Amino acid sequence: MDHEFPSRRRFLRLSGLAGASWLTPVGEYLALAAERRGKTSEPAQSVIILWLQGGPSQLETFDPHPGTRIAGDTKAIRTSVPGIQLAEGLERLAEQMQDVSLIRSMISKEGDHERGTYTLKTGFRPDPTVVHPAIGAIICHQLPVGSTEVPRHISILPNAWPPRGGYLGDRFDAFLMGDPAGPVPDTQSLTSRERDQARMNYLHLLDTTFAASRQRRLEKTLHRETIAAARRMMTSEQLKAFDVSLEPVSVRAEYGDTPFGRGCLAARRLIEVGVRCVEVNLDGWDTHINNHELTRDRVRILDPAFASLLKDLRSRGLLEKTLVMCLGEFGRTPTINPAGGRDHWPTGFSVALAGGGIRGGQVIGATDPEGRPNPADPVQVGDLHATVLTALGISPSTVHQTPIGRTVRFAEGKAIPQLLHDPG
Amino acid sequence: MPGLRDLIFVGVVGGGVVALAAHLWPPPPNQPATSYDAASYTNADFRESVQRVDASFEERWQSAQVRPTRDAADLLIARRLALGLMGTVPSVEEIRQFEALPADQRLAWWLDRILQDQRFASYFAERLARAMVGTEQGPFLLFRRRRFVTWLEEQIAQDRPYDQIVRELIAGTGLWTDHPATNFISVTAQPDKNNQPHPIRLAGRVTRAFLGLRLDCAECHHHPFAEWKQSDFQGFAAFFAQTHIGFKGVYDGPGKFEVEDKKTGGVKVVDPAVPFAKELLPQQGSRRQQLAMWVTHPQNPYFAKAIVNRVWAVMTGRPLVEPVDNLEAQGGEAHPALAVLAEDFARHGFDLRRLIRIIASCRVFRLDSAGDPEPGEAEDLNWAVFPMTRLRPEQVAGSILQAASLSTINAQSHILLRLARFGQENEFVTRYGDFGEDEFDGRGGTIPQRLLMMNGKLVRERVAAEILNSVGRIAWMAPDHPKAVETAFLATLTRRPTPQEADHFTAVLANQTQRRGQHMEDLFWALVNSAEFSWNH
Numbered sequence: 001m002d003h004e005f006p007s008r009r010r011f012l013r014l015s016g017l018a019g020a021s022w023l024t025p026v027g028e029y030l031a032l033a034a035e036r037r038g039k040t041s042e043p044a045q046s047v048i049i050l051w052l053q054g055g056p057s058q059l060e061t062f063d064p065h066p067g068t069r070i071a072g073d074t075k076a077i078r079t080s081v082p083g084i085q086l087a088e089g090l091e092r093l094a095e096q097m098q099d100v101s102l103i104r105s106m107i108s109k110e111g112d113h114e115r116g117t118y119t120l121k122t123g124f125r126p127d128p129t130v131v132h133p134a135i136g137a138i139i140c141h142q143l144p145v146g147s148t149e150v151p152r153h154i155s156i157l158p159n160a161w162p163p164r165g166g167y168l169g170d171r172f173d174a175f176l177m178g179d180p181a182g183p184v185p186d187t188q189s190l191t192s193r194e195r196d197q198a199r200m201n202y203l204h205l206l207d208t209t210f211a212a213s214r215q216r217r218l219e220k221t222l223h224r225e226t227i228a229a230a231r232r233m234m235t236s237e238q239l240k241a242f243d244v245s246l247e248p249v250s251v252r253a254e255y256g257d258t259p260f261g262r263g264c265l266a267a268r269r270l271i272e273v274g275v276r277c278v279e280v281n282l283d284g285w286d287t288h289i290n291n292h293e294l295t296r297d298r299v300r301i302l303d304p305a306f307a308s309l310l311k312d313l314r315s316r317g318l319l320e321k322t323l324v325m326c327l328g329e330f331g332r333t334p335t336i337n338p339a340g341g342r343d344h345w346p347t348g349f350s351v352a353l354a355g356g357g358i359r360g361g362q363v364i365g366a367t368d369p370e371g372r373p374n375p376a377d378p379v380q381v382g383d384l385h386a387t388v389l390t391a392l393g394i395s396p397s398t399v400h401q402t403p404i405g406r407t408v409r410f411a412e413g414k415a416i417p418q419l420l421h422d423p424g
Numbered sequence: 425m426p427g428l429r430d431l432i433f434v435g436v437v438g439g440g441v442v443a444l445a446a447h448l449w450p451p452p453p454n455q456p457a458t459s460y461d462a463a464s465y466t467n468a469d470f471r472e473s474v475q476r477v478d479a480s481f482e483e484r485w486q487s488a489q490v491r492p493t494r495d496a497a498d499l500l501i502a503r504r505l506a507l508g509l510m511g512t513v514p515s516v517e518e519i520r521q522f523e524a525l526p527a528d529q530r531l532a533w534w535l536d537r538i539l540q541d542q543r544f545a546s547y548f549a550e551r552l553a554r555a556m557v558g559t560e561q562g563p564f565l566l567f568r569r570r571r572f573v574t575w576l577e578e579q580i581a582q583d584r585p586y587d588q589i590v591r592e593l594i595a596g597t598g599l600w601t602d603h604p605a606t607n608f609i610s611v612t613a614q615p616d617k618n619n620q621p622h623p624i625r626l627a628g629r630v631t632r633a634f635l636g637l638r639l640d641c642a643e644c645h646h647h648p649f650a651e652w653k654q655s656d657f658q659g660f661a662a663f664f665a666q667t668h669i670g671f672k673g674v675y676d677g678p679g680k681f682e683v684e685d686k687k688t689g690g691v692k693v694v695d696p697a698v699p700f701a702k703e704l705l706p707q708q709g710s711r712r713q714q715l716a717m718w719v720t721h722p723q724n725p726y727f728a729k730a731i732v733n734r735v736w737a738v739m740t741g742r743p744l745v746e747p748v749d750n751l752e753a754q755g756g757e758a759h760p761a762l763a764v765l766a767e768d769f770a771r772h773g774f775d776l777r778r779l780i781r782i783i784a785s786c787r788v789f790r791l792d793s794a795g796d797p798e799p800g801e802a803e804d805l806n807w808a809v810f811p812m813t814r815l816r817p818e819q820v821a822g823s824i825l826q827a828a829s830l831s832t833i834n835a836q837s838h839i840l841l842r843l844a845r846f847g848q849e850n851e852f853v854t855r856y857g858d859f860g861e862d863e864f865d866g867r868g869g870t871i872p873q874r875l876l877m878m879n880g881k882l883v884r885e886r887v888a889a890e891i892l893n894s895v896g897r898i899a900w901m902a903p904d905h906p907k908a909v910e911t912a913f914l915a916t917l918t919r920r921p922t923p924q925e926a927d928h929f930t931a932v933l934a935n936q937t938q939r940r941g942q943h944m945e946d947l948f949w950a951l952v953n954s955a956e957f958s959w960n961h
Contacts, residue, residue: 128753151871170868176857177872185855186875190884195938195946202929202950209922210956214794217804217812222868223955230874289616339616 043393044323044356047139048267049279050306052298052328053159054286055116055349057342059334060087060295061302062350063104063367070334070371072292081361089299092307098361099310099319100354101419103384105365105375108330108346113286116329116346117161123385123411130402134163135388136277137172138410141165142394148274149236151175151229155279156263163279167402171222174279177242179259180266184242187234203227238273242266251312256304264305268312271322280305285328289339302326310354323356323391334371348375351384357391359421382413390415460529460536464781473768477786480760481807490808492787493795498527500961501790502534503918507815507960508739509780510543512822515832516894516915535784539777543834545581549573550818551738554863555633555749556593562611566619566669568600569611575604586731586774587720590634594716595709599673606674613669621674623664623681627657634719636730636751639699652699658683659697663715676710701725720774726751728766729758732779736765737864739783741813741960748864759807761786793961812961814867817856820958821849821882827916827952828886830894852882869958877953887948889941895948899941905933908944916951 059065064076064087076085079097086094093100110116115126122132133141136153145152155162155174165172177184189196211218218224233239240246244265255261263280270278282302287294306326313319331349332342348367354360365377386396389411396411464470485492502522506514514522514534522530538544553573561569579589589605596605612622612629631639639657658681665681667674685692696711698704704721706714720727729751737743744759745751751758769779783789791810799809815823825848826833855876877883889896894915902908909929913921921929933943951957 128750173867173870175871184875186872186879188879190879190949191946195942198932199946199949199953202932202947203953205925205928206950206954206956209925210954212794213796213798214812214961216798216800217793218955220868221812221814221955221959222870223874223958226869226871226874227878227953230871230878233871234875234879341616 042320042357044358044391045143045321046271046275046323046356047135047277047388047392048264048271048309048322048324049135049277050264050302050309050324050326051121051279051281052285052302052326053117053281053283054113054328055330055332055344056285056298056328057287057291057295057332058104058345058348058350058367059332059342060292061090061299062086062102062352064088065334065367065369068369070336070369072336074292084361084363087299089296090303092303093310096307096310096354099314100352100360101358101362101364103351103353103364103379103416103419104348104367105378106327106331106349106351106381106384107375107378108349108381111330111344111346113329114161116344119381120327120329121161121163122166123382123413130406130408131164131166132408133166133168133172134174135385136163136174136279137165137168138389138394139276139392140172141168142398143276143392146274148238148276149232150238150241150270150273150275151233152274152276154270154275154277155281156180156266157259157281157283158279159281159283163277167400167408171225174277180242180244180262181259182243182245184233184239187239189234241269241273241275244269254304254308254312256301256308258301258305260301261305261308264309265312268309268316268318271313271318272316287332288337288341288343291332291336291340291342306352313355319355321356323358323388324354325388326352334367347373348378353388353419357393357421358419362418364416364418379416380413382411383416384413385411386413386415387419391420460533462529462532464778465532465785470778470782470785473764473782474785476764477761477782478788480764481786481788483760484806485808488802488806488808490799490803490806492791493799493803493809494792496790496792496810497919498522498530499918500792501531501784504739504789504810504960505531505535505538505784506918507819507823508741509538509548510541510822511547511816511819512543512826512833513916513918515826516830516911517832519914519918531784535781539780541834542581545577548738549577549580552576552734555734556608556629557611562607563613563615563619566600566610566613567607568604569607571601571604572607580776583775583777586769586776587722587727588774590720590727591716594630594634594719595712597673597675603673609664609667609674610669619669621664621667621669623661623667624657626664626667627661630715630719631660632749634730635724635726636733636745636749637726638750638752655694656697656699658694660699662694662696663711665696666711676712722770728770728774729762732762732765732769733758735776735779736762736783739780740789740811741864742811742866743864746864761788810961812959813864814869815958815960816863817853818849819960820856820877821852823916823957824852824882824886824952825849827948828893828895830897830911830915848882852876852880855880869955873958874953877958883949883952887945887952889939889945895944896941899939899944905930908933908940909947912944912947912951916948917954917956 059071060074064074064085065071066074066076075088077088077091077094079086079094081097084097108116108119110119110125118126121134124132140152153163153172153174155176157178158174158176162176163174191199207224244252244262247265252262252265255265260280260282267278267280282298284294284298310319310324313322330344330346333345337343365375365379367375389396394410396409396413396415398410399407400410401407499519502514506512522534525533550573553576557569557572592605593608596603596608598606600607600610609621609626612625613619614622627639631637639652639660662681666676666679668677668679681694682691683694698718701724704723705718709717718724733743733745733751734748737748744762745753747753765779765782768782772778788807788810793810793812795809803809856873857870886893887895889899891897898908898911902911906926909926910920913919929947932947933940935943
């Protein structure tokens with residue numbers, strides 16, 4: 001019995017080292033090498049998620065039904081793609097439509113905010129025995145680190161349910177940050193270089209004492225890892241990517257002088273330094289009362305930010321490498337309630353996809369103009385996730401073992417071929 | 425010519441230094457500040473319950489073939505109690521009093537001192553309030569979170585039985601300002617429905633917070649594991665259909681609970697009904713009074729377990745059943761210790777202090793968080809080793825502030841000190857990242873937390889070698905280097921340095937390249953930035 005302990009310990013130490021290898025210079029070199037090759041097949045390399053928390057009304061955004069009873073006076077506008085209409089208010093996005101595809105027939109089984117958010121962010125319904133990773137976590141896990149010195153999975157203006165690493169580990173949780181109006185706080189060391197070095201040495205000594213006979217548990221805290229990452233950030237030139245005040249005033253104005261607009265601009269800057277996934281949050285879509293007025297107010301913020309992001313990415317040659325998706329946890333009822341609001345509607349809502357790996361200018365599925373559920377060509381949440389992962393060159397059927405030994409696929413649906421560029 | 429004024433000046437300064445030094449070295453006379461109720465720890469009934477809890481863990485260890493790790497040091501257990509129940513590490517002053525007592529009395533004395541401290545009532549109330557009313561500010565004018573927490577703090581300070589507290593929350597009437605318990609109802613006021621309370625949210629809150637059940641998931645669909653049906657949840661919500669909010673506050677009147685009938689498309693009325701243990705539901709009283717009696721009935725199979733699971737989690741950092749508000753999550757298969765503790769709690773009049781004393785006395789609470797050989801996943805899972813969990817932001821902030829002061833910061837401290845502490849704590853808590861109600865999730869640390877601890881304002885101000893900070897006081901007053909190092913360790917990590925650490929840092933302080941104050945700043949910075957400081961262990 002006793003002889004088992006040392007070997008188990010050794011195994012843990014080895015596996016611990018394996019887990020940290022992505023931090024080492026060798027790992028980074030290998031990753032860099034991997035990044036340089038394979039330019040021919042051109043899968044996307046990063047994702048920007050515009051997350052509309054609360055459940056946006058499809059009728060007042062990507063799926064208008066002008067002139068019908070369910071529209072409740074919402075008008076539609078033409079876009080740069082003949083035959084595709086958007087709701088009024090999205091005039092600037094309409095000019096970018098050739099790069100945007102819409103899924104109007106999303107189907108989910110979750111009509112509660114927390115459960116719906118989990119489902120759309122991970123591609124799976126909540127399950128008490130496992131926490132699934134969000135898209136950004138899978139991408140960071142699967143794609144190489146490259147020369148990125150800042151966190152590679154970031155959520156800007158996060159809400160109560162930020163994207164998590166789940167069974168891939170907390171190290172894949174999103175880095176949470178607020179309005180990127182200025183520099184990242186607390187990134188300046190407090191003291192001289194000599195004293196800073198002494199402090200780090202002391203810290204090392206203290207952690208060595210603490211690690212004695214709790215090495216495994218200390219690794220789980222990510223304490224050393226987060227200190228190393230924080231210090232890498234502090235001295236990195238890439239830190240400037242967070243700070244949109246370094247952009248010309250005219251560019252900032254294009255995106256909109258709002259936290260969300262600045263978030264989208266920061267997302268572009270972060271993608272440029274190799275960040276894999278940036279989620280930018282826009283709250284306030286839960287319009288149980290006064291739907292039209294509240295949604296119009298949100299759309300006014302969304303439209304310039306989304307459209308400028310696409311334009312900006314394209315002009316910098318980044319759009320083909322960056323997949324942009326815009327979605328919330330569900331849609332809203334076609335029927336308008338007595339308070340002028342729309343309630344939760346997970347059966348027939350819209351998602352917009354654009355850029356890297358996605359063929360633009362298309363519409364998948366259609367909702368009923370009378371407001372009945374069960375849209376044509378329904379798309380399950382798992383299919384959406386499979387499509388996004390495929391566009392990034394990650395196989396959705398990759399199987400992973402959870403900590404309790406269950407095997408789970410990265411996405412349980414099928415990619416939608418129509419949305420993807422032909423391989424090769 | 426040295427005048428009288430110079431002499432007085434020298435005298436005053438010298439006297440001040442002597443007084444200050446006398447205050448610190450040696451420590452003030454170690455008369456325990458409070459007595460403790462020895463009988464409550466030694467009576468046969470108490471001992472028996474502790475032994476039954478211990479036995480339930482020992483059985484699990486045997487069947488899982490794991491061995492419990494070594495016992496933890498007394499000071500480490502004292503630190504756990506202070507963090508879990510007061511949200512701060514013990515002060516150096518408290519450590520000195522603790523150590524002046526005979527070894528077999530220390531922990532009981534310390535726990536009872538905590539239970540009599542206003543910091544306990546206040547911190548514990550805040551932790552429980554999160555489950556009761558959430559962390560948000562709620563509807564404007566109709567909800568006063570501060571009043572609610574203060575009320576709860578008073579109930580805990582007065583040792584009011586837990587079942588009485590819960591009955592008042594569920595069935596209370598009146599204005600949220602002078603009957604603060606009713607904030608439990610008014611926090612759900614719906615501005616778009618004439619500020620009337622929300623029966624569904626209330627039903628969800630009651631089942632989660634007081635029964636440890638997520639019946640509300642059945643609102644939209646049938647529960648995957650437990651047997652709850654949609655109609656169970658609707659029947660539960662109907663208990664709040666006669667609850668109203670008016671200008672005199674929360675009151676009961678006429679009302680019915682209507683839901684959409686999926687078959688006919690029309691509306692049907694749902695009568696109040698409980699999903700299990702129907703025989704415990706009284707016939708008299710308002711709907712809410714009936715529900716309150718049923719929820720808190722000593723034979724309700726979930727009521728005591730739910731709070732036991734939560735108190736266990738607050739004290740150890742990890743619930744016995746995860747997540748903390750879902751006793752059915754693991755298919756209803758809870759750790760047997762939960763039933764033992766719940767039975768004792770119900771049998772002794774829902775006495776929170778007794779529950780806390782039992783948890784603190786059981787063997788698991790006194791196990792170390794490390795061992796040789798190092799405990800593995802199986803030991804972790806079966807509580808053969810004390811859990812290691814990330815401290816909450818207010819616990820980290822509270823500990824930084826306490827570590828920066830050698831004497832205890834408590835209700836007796838100067839009001840300005842407490843106010844300053846409150847403001848700094850709030851800013852720090854927001855930045856450190858408060859996940860709100862989502863507690864006990866066993867997560868790792870984050871990069872923003874490390875940036876805040878390494879470079880943030882609170883740490884910068886508190887590790888500065890100034891006369892009001894422990895760093896400065898130790899640097900100037902400690903009789904020798906080893907004593908200075910030891911005090912710094914006690915103030916931050918609640919332990920003495922290992923011989924290796926003592927040697928290393930004594931040599932550092934002796935190094936004349938910079939002032940002792942600067943060396944002390946560097947040491948303190950490292951101590952509060954260590955994993956040991958930010959984790960409960």
